[in-house]
Amino acid sequence: MPAAPHATDSDETGRRRPPGVLPRPVVALAAVALAGATGVAMWLLPGPPALGGDAASDSAADEPLLTSAAERIGVADRRLVAAAPLAGPDRFTAFVDATARPRFDLVAAHRRTGTRWFTLGHVTAGPGDCTPRWGGAAGRTVGRSDPMTRRVSALHAAGGGVTVAFGGPAGPSLAAVCPDARRLLAAYRHVVDAFGLSRLAFEFSGPLDPTATARHAKALRVLIRKTERRGGQLRIDYTFPAGYTGLSAERLEQLRAAHRYGVPIDTVGLLVPLRRAETSRPVHLLSQSARAARDQIATVLDVPRKEAMRRIALIPVLSSPADLDTAEARALRSFAVRHHLARLSPRGAQPRASVRRVLS
Secondary structure (H helix, E strand, O other), X not given: OOOOOOHHHEOOOOOEOOOOOOOHHHHHHHHHHHHHXXXXXXHHOOOOOOOOOOOOOOOHHHHHHHHHHHHHOOHHHHHHHHOOOOOOOOOEEEEEEOOOOOXXXXXXXXXXXXXXXXXXXXXXXXXXXXOEEEOOOOOOEOOOOOHHHHHHHHHHHOOOEEEEEEEOOOOOOHHHHOOOHHHHHHHHHHHHHHHOOOEEEEEOOOOOOHHHHHHHHHHHHHHHHHHHHOOOXXXXXXXXXXXXXXXXXXXXXXXXXXXXXXXXXXXXXXXEEEOOOOOOOHHHHHHHHHHHHHHHHHHXXXXXXXXXXXXXXXXXXEOOHHHOOHHHHHHHHHHXXXXXXXXXXXXXXXXXXXXXXXXX
16 A cells, blocks of 8 residues: 655645645745845846936935035944055056047956056046046046946956046046035946946045035045945045155145045055156155155044055156166065055056066
């Protein structure tokens, strides 16, 4: 006489269930869970970028952040600022002038040199408006129709990444031109969405403008929070001209304002001029600049000196490829590794291939 079927082999009607088929209550429960998860995922997906539209029309819940960010930052936010991650995208980052012709081939450079991460600059305000453009040029609006967008997408597919740098010497900053924090937020978010960015760099070189500094910090703080709500991360780098005695009082005030408004500064870039005609010890002077800035950054951001050093991106600005030879590049890289600098990123004249290989 055949054995009676096991209880788990029958459904609720008593009919025998084929092997491998789950009970109907389990299937129904799984379907409900899948539908709920799909709804949540669709709700979390980012909407299409719209300059001056999407970010400008977001929930009124962000309005207090835009109007009084400094007063509303609590103790927890200040601790978050002090504990921001220190690691950069790579120990070596190449700078690319996005306004140059012919346009730079990111993927070809990645494959040829092994450089994985690039900084693209500079995004500034357009002529008389709040539109982000490469170098402020009327015909070079940053966005998904920009040829650079396709190049960045190809680099992402090849395993590389980019940081977009705002400011610099090419034109007025968006913070100085955009009339309010909400419009500025829309401009920043437009660039982030166009390139799928996880890191932004801001380069400060002109006179200190307290109004623009506050507007920038407020918009940036909201942008970081919105990105986190979407499940992403956005790291912020500040870059300043620096000398062998560190940062000027004006640049320290800009760093202090960002900290006061709760903007988490991941790294501080030091643009240090390097000219062979002026020194026979370039690495000594670069290390001297980093040490001086370390003490200043530790004080302003209220972090230990070792942590402050780890936040420094050292940016030697070469006037000629001869300004840094291979032996000096080895010494510079050794200093950067020994002190755990965030990264090295030469600017100005392109270093020789042998120097670039050592630094990277």
